[in-house]
Amino acid sequence: MKPRKPELLATAPSFLWLAVFVFVPVAIIFAIAFRPALPAGGIGEGWSLDAIRSLKDPIYISLLFRTVIISFVTTALCIALALPVAWYLAKLPPTWRSRILMLIIIPFWTNFVIRVFAWQQILHAEGIIANALRFIGILGESDRLLGNNVAVIIVSVYTYLPFAILPIFAAAEKFDFALLDAARDLGAKPFRAFRSVFLPGIRQGLVTAILIVFIPMLGSYVIPDMVGGTDSQMLGSKIAQRNFNDRNLPQAAALSCALTLLVLAPMLLRRKEKAA
Amino acid sequence: MxxxxxxxxxxxxxxxxxxxxxxxxxxxxxxxxxxxxxxxxxxxxxxxxxxxxxxxxxxxxxxxxxxxxxxxxxxxxxxxxxxxxxxxxxxxxxxxxxxxxxxxxxxxxxxxxxxxxxxxxxxxxxxxxxxxxxxxxxxxxxxxxxxxxxxxxxxxxxxxxxxxxxxxxxxxxxxxxxxxxxxxxxxxxxxxxxxxxxxxxxxxxxxxxxxxxxxxxxxxxxxxxxxxxFVAAFIGDTNFFEGKITSCIDARFSKCAIEGIGEIIIDNDKPTILGDLVHLSLRPEKIIVSRGMPELRTNENSVPGLIEDIIYFGSHTRLWVRCSGWRICVETQHRTYQLDQAPLKWGDTVYLLWHANDGYLLEQYREEDESLLTLPDEE
Missing domain, CATH: 3.40.50.300 (P-loop containing nucleotide triphosphate hydrolases)
Known part of the structure; x- marks a missing residue:
């Protein structure tokens, strides 16, 4: 069916918005990736494949690998924690449900960077947790909580957990819990009923939660910068470093393009699945 | 077993x-x-x-x-x-x-x-x-x-x-x-x-x-x-009467005085003693309506009343008949032999007729169960 004129007019503002704030900036970044870098920093004249070629650098490959692993582990932990929370939230009486939802949302009122900074204090070598763990002998004298991948994952899970809880809760709230009774009645053990009936029932929320955590995780750079160490750098941190410190804009752009394509892959997969 | x-x-x-x-x-x-x-x-x-x-x-x-x-x-x-x-x-x-x-x-x-x-x-x-x-x-x-x-x-x-x-x-x-x-x-x-x-x-x-x-x-x-x-009122519809046993007729039947109606004959399906307060359930479809005073056979009861409400249901018609303090629900079939009769109207005086067997004494009576009965609003 051909879209009619009024429909085109109605969608024009959003198209314009998308064009100005998404398509044009992305196109500019893609273009910069094919420009030469100036030794003093900035973008040179003419065209060059240097920045693109530099992506083959094994440093970048291992960086990409680590980025995906950390993102994956964080996403998995977020989902694993969000599932039971969403389950119990959906089963709570409405007054308690909105109170607890409020508690989940309240941390957003504090600036993200400040919250990460707070985690620096919590996980600090002389902080309360480190001292406590050292006291009971779990943590060695020279072991540190801060400055490693584990710290990055802990703080990332903390940051993204609400984003995982909300879509799963929205789906669980609509889930008909009588279906679980039906599954049990037909002979399913509790976990089997959960897996064969509850998980398929909240599938949409689950997929949304995975994307909403995994995609921003791929681009995260504040958390690895603030609580990670030298061996927990992620792709995002490298882009920031190339951009702000080295002023090698073409290389930063090339890395950004690689990341964009990486993010697009699961999105396209999801679209294909929706169409099916 | x-x-x-x-x-x-x-x-x-x-x-x-x-x-x-x-x-x-x-x-x-x-x-x-x-x-x-x-x-x-x-x-x-x-x-x-x-x-x-x-x-x-x-x-x-x-x-x-x-x-x-x-x-x-x-x-x-x-x-x-x-x-x-x-x-x-x-x-x-x-x-x-x-x-x-x-x-x-x-x-x-x-x-x-x-x-x-x-x-x-x-x-x-x-x-x-x-x-x-x-x-x-x-x-x-x-x-x-x-x-x-x-x-x-x-x-x-x-x-x-x-x-x-x-x-x-x-x-x-x-x-x-x-x-x-x-x-x-x-x-x-x-x-x-x-x-x-x-x-x-x-x-x-x-x-x-x-x-x-x-x-x-x-x-x-x-x-x-x-x-x-409760059972009488929840399943189907019924009429409840409260009365006192006044005399025994034989092993099966007694007389029971109901305030405003007078003495009626009831079936003693439960053991009763003279002077007992009893509650009777009488289904609407067990009652026969007639315009003239019916001839009573053994163990039949007849009570005059005024039609207060009529609801037509197709397969039957429901009447609510006022007999002094009681409103009695009656269900009548539309039989062809009744065609020569003028249809019943509001305010008509009619006689209600039923056999003592059709009333049933309740073992347990609670006033609140009356709310389960379908009754048109009192004016």
Missing amino acids: LGHLRFENITRRFGSFTAVDRVSLEIEKGEVFSLLGPSGCGKTTLLRMAAGFDVPDEGRIFLDGVDITRLPPDQRPVNTVFQSYALFPHLSIRENIAFGPKLSKRPAAKIRSEVDRMLDLVDLAAHADKKPTQLSGGQKQRVAIARALVNKPKVLLLDEPLAALDLKLRQRLLVELDAIHDEVGITFIYVTHDQGEAMSISDRIAVMNKGVVEQIGKPPEIYEAPRTS
């Missing part, structure tokens, strides 16, 4: 509310047993305890002599048809029905043939690959029944299975359900608030009110010989 499914002194409380209060039932193998009562009477709680979704605070449940009180639902040879059907929306009709057999790890070919047999039984073979959302309410209901029966349960629990359907479909499915029961021959426990459904499908009915079983019996017993005012 102890019953097939036996509830022994079951009590279930939710906070300070007692949903089920010391209920004992014995259900026989192969019968259709209904739990009938208004919402909140405890019938669904009782069913949930039979299914294993709830555990009684006191009392025990036995199936074929085995204590199943605390057995989880997946380990009971009992299956449920849920009120909301509870079909799995992500599975096709065939997969829904195969859900139970697959869990029991039977060979795939056997599962397939059993599912096919069930699809035939409920006449849904043509819809096997559809999703539940593509089916009508009646079809979903049949899938729910097939999904439960395929597991060959010893008892099938049906929780208001027809409540969500419209009247015609309900009547048709009731006939189908009866046919399915004849075919599989297992015990059905049927929970409903609809007395018509319960009367037409059940071998026996337990009428429940406020967590207590008020009466257990075959449908005609429940209707014709209600033990309490």
Whole structure:
């Protein structure tokens, strides 16, 4: 069916918005990736494949690998924690449900960077947790909580957990819990009923939660910068470093393009699945 | 021999509310047993305890002599048809029905043939690959029944299975359900608030009110010989009279004085003593209306009254007749021999006639049960 004129007019503002704030900036970044870098920093004249070629650098490959692993582990932990929370939230009486939802949302009122900074204090070598763990002998004298991948994952899970809880809760709230009774009645053990009936029932929320955590995780750079160490750098941190410190804009752009394509892959997969 | 499914002194409380209060039932193998009562009477709680979704605070449940009180639902040879059907929306009709057999790890070919047999039984073979959302309410209901029966349960629990359907479909499915029961021959426990459904499908009915079983019996017993005012008023419609026994006629009949009406003859179906306060239930369709004073035969009663309300129902007409302080509900058939009579109108004086046998003395009377009767508003 051909879209009619009024429909085109109605969608024009959003198209314009998308064009100005998404398509044009992305196109500019893609273009910069094919420009030469100036030794003093900035973008040179003419065209060059240097920045693109530099992506083959094994440093970048291992960086990409680590980025995906950390993102994956964080996403998995977020989902694993969000599932039971969403389950119990959906089963709570409405007054308690909105109170607890409020508690989940309240941390957003504090600036993200400040919250990460707070985690620096919590996980600090002389902080309360480190001292406590050292006291009971779990943590060695020279072991540190801060400055490693584990710290990055802990703080990332903390940051993204609400984003995982909300879509799963929205789906669980609509889930008909009588279906679980039906599954049990037909002979399913509790976990089997959960897996064969509850998980398929909240599938949409689950997929949304995975994307909403995994995609921003791929681009995260504040958390690895603030609580990670030298061996927990992620792709995002490298882009920031190339951009702000080295002023090698073409290389930063090339890395950004690689990341964009990486993010697009699961999105396209999801679209294909929706169409099916 | 102890019953097939036996509830022994079951009590279930939710906070300070007692949903089920010391209920004992014995259900026989192969019968259709209904739990009938208004919402909140405890019938669904009782069913949930039979299914294993709830555990009684006191009392025990036995199936074929085995204590199943605390057995989880997946380990009971009992299956449920849920009120909301509870079909799995992500599975096709065939997969829904195969859900139970697959869990029991039977060979795939056997599962397939059993599912096919069930699809035939409920006449849904043509819809096997559809999703539940593509089916009508009646079809979903049949899938729910097939999904439960395929597991060959010893008892099938049906929780208001027809409540969500419209009247015609309900009547048709009731006939189908009866046919399915004849075919599989297992015990059905049927929970409903609809007395018509319960009367037409059940071998026996337990009428429940406020967590207590008020009466257990075959449908005609429940209707014709209600033990309490609740049973009389909840099943069908009735008239209640309060009177004092004034004299004995013989072993069976007594005279009873009713304020404003005078002395009437009643059937002593319960032992009564002179001077006893008794309560009588008289069904509207047992009363005959006539314009002239009827000739009384032995043990018949006649009372004059004024027609206050007339409601035409097609198959019959309901009259509310004022007899001093009482408003009596009467149901009249439209018989052709009455055609020469002028139709009854508001304000007409009529005589109500009934045989002493048609009144029934109640064992237990509570004034609050009068609110269950259909009465037009007082002016």
